[in-house]
Amino acid sequence: MRIAKATQAGQGRKAQALQWVLTHSRSAKLLAVHRVTTNRGAKTPGVDNVRWRTDRQKLQAAFHLKRHGYRPRPLRRHYIPKPNGKLRPLSIPTLHDRARQALYALALAPIAETLANRNSYGFREGRRCADALEQCFPVLARKTSAPWVLEGDIRACFDEMSHEWLLAQVPMDKRLLRAWLKAGYWEKDPLFPTTAGTPQGGLISPLLANFALDGMEQAVQAGAKASDKVHFVRYADDFVVTGATRELLEQKVQPALTAFLHPRGLELSEQKTVITSIQTGFDFLGHTLRQHGDKLLITPAKRKVQILRDKIRRRMQAALGLTPEALLRQLNPLLRGWANYYRNGAAKATFGKRDRYVWRKLWRWMSRRPPKKSSAWLRRKYLSAAGDKGRFSVWTHPKKGQSRLLTLYRMAGTTIERHIKVRGTANPYDPRYTQYFAQRRCFAWRIRGTGRTTLTGAADPA
DSSP states (O other): OHHHHHHHTTOHHHHHHHHHHHHTOHHHHHHHHHHHHHSTTTTOOOTTOOOOOSHHHHHHHHHTOOSTTOOOOOEEEEEEEOTTSOEEEEEEOOHHHHHHHHHHHHHHHHHHHHHSOTTBOTTOTTOOHHHHHHHHHHHHHSTTSOSEEEEEEBTTHHHHOOHHHHHHHSOSOHHHHHHHHTOOEESSSSEEOOOSOOOTTOTTHHHHHHHHHTTHHHHHHTTOOGGGOOEEEEETTEEEEEESSHHHIIIIIHHHHHHHHGGGTOOBOTTTOEEEETTTOEEETTEEEEEETTEEEEEEOHHHHHHHHHHHHHHHHTTTTSOHHHHHHHHHHHHHHHHHHHTTSSOHHHHHHHHHHHHHHHHHHHHHSSTTOOHHHHHHHHSOTTSTTOOOEEEEOSSTTOOEEEEOOOGGGSOOOOOOOOOTTOOTTSGGGHHHHHHHHTTOOBOTTTOOBOOOSSOOOO
């Protein structure tokens, strides 16, 4: 909070001194190691093949987070498949380097949050995809809203960021930042140098990306009039810009974006950066935003629906030898997670169709396990545990003498509700918003059945 306060007051030297105090704090080092060893990638080692499993190893790792004599190891290159069939390069630092980055991210995050754009939602504490989509709704849903949208896509954003720009603009220890950026990566046998970009597997990379892309909103809106209806929404490196005419987006907004990205070593993708009418609709964060008559609807994108169908089909095909309990433990997290992500839009019809698809696959799975059995036998075997509801269910016994009913998750039973967008200027490192973010974290932000906000905190029109 003191770092954020000094940044708000323009006291850069004081913020730098407070960063030094924080990065040399024993408690901060312990917290950095804790974050590295409890996240999803804790079991993935770097080039040294070292994992921290015991408490003694973690404590010793925290004591060895010293700046003097530190030199990062090269990154381990790994490729993950993309939906379009291509491969995304993922560079994985060692656990020690990840802990060091987590330590300095603690000191860099307050500055990033204080300087961030109000309509930037990716890689920020207390913000998520639903906030970006909710911001799109008011700027596109009105009768007087802009009819044209520029869907922006930055070509290889993380891989092409300029090292010189990052070293000149990011307010942190320059020696460490240069060492991380120039660490190189191992792929098979040779060591390859890194001349641009920041590793996507690094903990500090999202903060560096936000530093590089913050300011885009001001660049787009510079010189724009109210009649131009220029609005900007960004989540990570995906963004949309609205405009009153197609010519405005082509002749003013797109050149402004190109000029903003060029010093940072970035450029727009010519194939993926397109201008579309809101009547045609566009995809953003896995949702399709399209105006139907006088109403704007946010629905699950068809491509994402097809990906879900493929996942369900593959799991059912591989589940012929599984027990009903094992099958439910595979299907329920997939269905529940997908439904929770899309529950803030107009997804009720999509949920119902996916439930019917799952039911058809399940009935085929039930019919093939004991062949030549009647439908009545199958219903008694697999659909009677929950009573007369006719839902696929099974009794489990997690402990001796205990029973628990495990039932297939129904996506159509997910409550559809509008998301309450986070305030644009809310800062989790500002004491005025401490209670505000505490209420959002515990979901104490809505009076049930009324839709009225109950959040308190500093006044903010957004």
